[in-house]
Amino acid sequence: MKKYTNISDIKNFSQAIEEAIQLKKNPLKFSALGKHKTLGLLFFNSSLRTRLSTQKAALNLGMDPIVMNVSGDAWGIEFEDGRVMNGSTAEHIKEAAAVVSQYCDIIAVRAFPTLTDKSKDESEHVLKAFTKYATIPVVSMESATAHPLQGFTDAITITEHKKTAKPKVVLTWAPHVKALPHAVANSFINAMQNMDVDFVITHPEHYDLNPEIVGQTPVMYNQEDALKDADFVYAKNWSAYHDYGKILKTDLDWMVTKEKLGDAKFMHCLPVRRNVVVEDAVLDSDNSLVIEQANNRTYAAQWVLKSILEGLKS
Amino acid sequence: MKKYTNISDIKNFSQAIEEAIQLKKNPLKFSALGKHKTLGLLFFNSSLRTRLSTQKAALNLGMDPIVMNVSGDAWGIEFEDGRVMNGSTAEHIKEAAAVVSQYCDIIAVRAFPTLTDKSKDESEHVLKAFTKYATIPVVSMESATAHPLQGFTDAITITEHKKTAKPKVVLTWAPHVKALPHAVANSFINAMQNMDVDFVITHPEHYDLNPEIVGQTPVMYNQEDALKDADFVYAKNWSAYHDYGKILKTDLDWMVTKEKLGDAKFMHCLPVRRNVVVEDAVLDSDNSLVIEQANNRTYAAQWVLKSILEGLKS
Amino acid sequence: MKKYTNISDIKNFSQAIEEAIQLKKNPLKFSALGKHKTLGLLFFNSSLRTRLSTQKAALNLGMDPIVMNVSGDAWGIEFEDGRVMNGSTAEHIKEAAAVVSQYCDIIAVRAFPTLTDKSKDESEHVLKAFTKYATIPVVSMESATAHPLQGFTDAITITEHKKTAKPKVVLTWAPHVKALPHAVANSFINAMQNMDVDFVITHPEHYDLNPEIVGQTPVMYNQEDALKDADFVYAKNWSAYHDYGKILKTDLDWMVTKEKLGDAKFMHCLPVRRNVVVEDAVLDSDNSLVIEQANNRTYAAQWVLKSILEGLKS
Structure with missing residues (x-):
């Protein structure tokens, strides 16, 4: 699997469900698969379950998770192309996504909708920008229109x-x-x-x-x-x-x-x-x-990360 | 040990002191004990020593620490039973504590008193709610009335x-x-x-x-x-x-x-x-x-985590 | 190397560059060097690249990184000597730096200048206070006057x-x-x-x-x-x-x-x-x-951390 931003990214859904249930029975079976691989978790919004379960899934696979609250920890990100950046945003998504790709093997992103600008939300401008400019696989931890x-x-x-x-x-x-x-x-x-x-x-x-x-x-x-x-x-x-x-x-x-x-x-x-x-x-x-x-969030995330890690090798 | 929220949870205090002093001499002796075990550190308040020393203690035992600033990273938590949650809190402690228990093996909590509502503080409503609704052992990283x-x-x-x-x-x-x-x-x-x-x-x-x-x-x-x-x-x-x-x-x-x-x-x-x-x-x-x-905080925490990890096995 | 707060801390610059380029070719060659060693990353200011690349460098060396946003996570720090601390700062750098030294093997600090008080900035009062009071090596992740x-x-x-x-x-x-x-x-x-x-x-x-x-x-x-x-x-x-x-x-x-x-x-x-x-x-x-x-930030940091880790042993 090359990305996970929508349910449709899972090709064989019933098989994936069965595999996730098997992972739950033996969560550490693939604990060597992610060794020396880094998962970057970027949060534009609050998170409890997603924050913890995705880290736990990464740890079960032997990955190193690195968490960042984008707004508080880093710089305001600009998503619009061609913009003269003389306002409040200090870094363009083109650089941000490419840069994170230098340090991580998979990037997971949470970015909620505006709920005021329908076309912007439906364009999934944050998530799409990450999938466009990151050079590594992207996992949605809830985007404007989907929480796969x-x-x-x-x-x-x-x-x-x-x-x-x-x-x-x-x-x-x-x-x-x-x-x-x-x-x-x-x-x-x-x-x-x-x-x-x-x-x-x-x-x-x-x-x-x-x-x-x-x-x-x-x-x-x-x-x-x-x-x-x-x-x-x-x-x-x-x-x-x-x-x-x-x-x-x-x-x-x-x-x-x-x-x-x-x-x-x-x-x-x-x-x-x-x-x-x-x-x-x-x-x-x-x-x-x-x-x-909530418990199954770990194994859903673990199946997704495992599938992507396996894809990295091929 | 099943929890650590008060000095009295240590059954043999002088023996515990001696064991902690031994841990200090050889901090990595039990570095395999916590392998693939997760410590969730939940902070409702600021922390320097506790944040670092408890993580260090967990790392010395081979555990994976996951840190969360509850207020900033997650959702406002409701502690009152039966409440119609139409205000500022978005998640009840019943769910929050049970959910964290799905991803962690031990949960450590810091929650200071109000200093305005004595009976609320003395009831230890935050810590008690965690010990009540979490299904895993709880460690106090300073509660309203104790810093064990x-x-x-x-x-x-x-x-x-x-x-x-x-x-x-x-x-x-x-x-x-x-x-x-x-x-x-x-x-x-x-x-x-x-x-x-x-x-x-x-x-x-x-x-x-x-x-x-x-x-x-x-x-x-x-x-x-x-x-x-x-x-x-x-x-x-x-x-x-x-x-x-x-x-x-x-x-x-x-x-x-x-x-x-x-x-x-x-x-x-x-x-x-x-x-x-x-x-x-x-x-x-x-x-x-x-x-x-400050240095000894690591070994106090390490003794506590070690005792709880040993309890998990039995 | 005992600290890295300025380019001049690198004794043989061209050799260091060559060694960093070699590290880039085989980033995991020294993954045992930092085992059970902790890198404390203390941020007084925002960071994306530095935050991620320094953690990645530490992970490549087998170290455990612990990240702290000083302002948000901990206490207001006082840098002035002899001050009667009855204002907004709750902890003096003398204690803060010495305390962090108990839990970490290397401390990395980011502290931007005021840009209003030239002599204060040029005195590097934050970074210098850390190098003075910490008992472990200090790495600058950008100080008032240098970003080595x-x-x-x-x-x-x-x-x-x-x-x-x-x-x-x-x-x-x-x-x-x-x-x-x-x-x-x-x-x-x-x-x-x-x-x-x-x-x-x-x-x-x-x-x-x-x-x-x-x-x-x-x-x-x-x-x-x-x-x-x-x-x-x-x-x-x-x-x-x-x-x-x-x-x-x-x-x-x-x-x-x-x-x-x-x-x-x-x-x-x-x-x-x-x-x-x-x-x-x-x-x-x-x-x-x-x-x-941005990619090379990892290997610059990795060379620095490796040189300091090697110095710890001698």
Whole structure:
């Protein structure tokens, strides 16, 4: 594998899931593969799970992780071509990406969307600049429109916990107090579309996601109907896509409750706001898979890094 | 050992001191013990010594340390149960602690007190939440009311430098311009109460510490009388305990001077404000043990991590 | 080698360059040398290249790097002797440097100048305090008046790319929107004065650098004349030295263009403001060596750390 910025970079998805599950059983099996290889983790935004799990995955492979908070530790980065740089940015991405490539073997980047400039976000200008100007493989640790390490993780978790050949999986919008990105929802949809599941999306009207991503996946505006007989309920807030970045609904009607969930397993990428997105009774019950999802982040990242390391040799 | 959040977690204190002194002589003797084990260091507050010495201790044991400044790097953490999280906190400690437990083998936490809310501080709400929700052993790198790595370090340092079987040790309050926690003083008292020393506390009136911690230890309000014939003088500022978190005295009468110290050894946990807590002439003399104390932080931490790693195996 | 704070710390400069070029060919040849040795990297200022390349160099030698952003992670440091520390600084450099020396084998420090207090900057009060109070070797990662890792790097790069026995090298001032330090220019001058090159400095009037550093090196106020027949053009902005820290010229007349450059190789330490210091057409051409310079930072640092590690043993 030469990069990982989207679920579609995984050629054989079900095989990848199985291999990741095998890695989880023996995380140190390939601890010699990454010896003397460096993973640069560049954060433009906050991170807990991604920060720790990606480092852990690198360590399991024998790699040396180097972490950098770009904004605080280094220089303001300019992404626009041809710009006369007499403002606040001190270094162009052309140099930054090429320079990091001198010291690392793989570069992992987290860069959230603006949620104010739709075309800029959809152009993935930060991530694309890294993949364009870095001379080493790039891994997305969540970009403007995708969180493929999370989507892969979620597919692993569902595979581990499914009790029927073709489980019913529901992605439900949930309330939140802040305008949130579409990245997690998008990658979860991508992942489910690559699995043998009965997949439904539910959200309030006017919260439709990018139709190019949703594609043929059924969308229901009635949460109760959508959740019926679900095996897995994946809750996630996102801001409006068409009325870009806006919060259109502030009441808690769509919060996931124990009653709504029934016997289904509950999933969320975390961090989650308790009693806003989902009530305590769900997260504190055995039906919650959120901690297991967090755990699987390590093995998703490890599969990705391993695949890229193997590609470096060829 | 299953956790280290208080001096009392060390079952045989004098044996632990001896073992730490042995570790200091051969720091790499157990460099295979922590191989492929991860120590997560979570800082809610500033740190120099603790940050570096705890990492060094982990490296000496072959562990991989991962450092995170919680506030800057990750998400605002909610500690209250049942809260509707529609405010500034984005992740509940229930998830945060459980999630970190997925990636690390031991978690070390630094979280200072508010010094405004006594009952909150005394409940150790941050540290207790970590010990409650983490599924891995927790080490305190200074909590609201205790700094047990420092207390253990101080006991090691006194043991190394004592010239009589039962030295006289004085903990003296000293001036400061900011309201400081009681943690270092509390753990030093705990440590001394576990050693065969002639131990006295001295401070101005109204600066009495928590009586449950002071117990039977003699307290003197006259610094000069207290320091008489001392072998070790440990200086530390703390804010008032009864008039909680207040600064009641701002003059420099209680500053430790070379004249007051005499032939005694001078100790302080650092950082120390020169010519406020103690005058230059003391710190710059051979009687000062402060750098040796800082050095011993490594071996105190290493003994603790080693004991916990050994516990993981059983 | 006992420290590296200036180009002059390298005794045999041409031999050092050759050895660094050999290290580049086989970076892992000495990967056992630094085993169980710790490099503490202390940043008072931003860093991308230095942060990553110095860590990479340490890793190549088998060392454990520990990074600390002094301002954000630790305590405000006092550098003045005899001060009554009742202000904003919480720890004196005497303690800070001695304490870090307990946990590390080599300490690397970055501390930029004030650009407002010339005598303070020229006294190198931060770096000198570290070399005075640390008990372990100190490496400068750019101080108030020198950036010797960069100067060494630049000498390596010129040696690799020169096509004549004695190439013509021009250091040209270039425009910038902020007041920048003299450190890079100073160390580049030091390096060139130690090499067999035809070296010229060019800058606008009133931008003369420290005459003690410039020495006998010819200075021209006419950029066009200076650049004639150059093999290497090194661009760098600096603020005025005599009218200390001031910006005297804001137009872009002195920007390096493709036309001005001709067939010469272009060099810059980075970060560089495009279309202010140098136009896109130069950086995007094959004549630019800036990425190769960044790459060589690793081997310059590695040579320095290796030389110091070898000194530790003797």
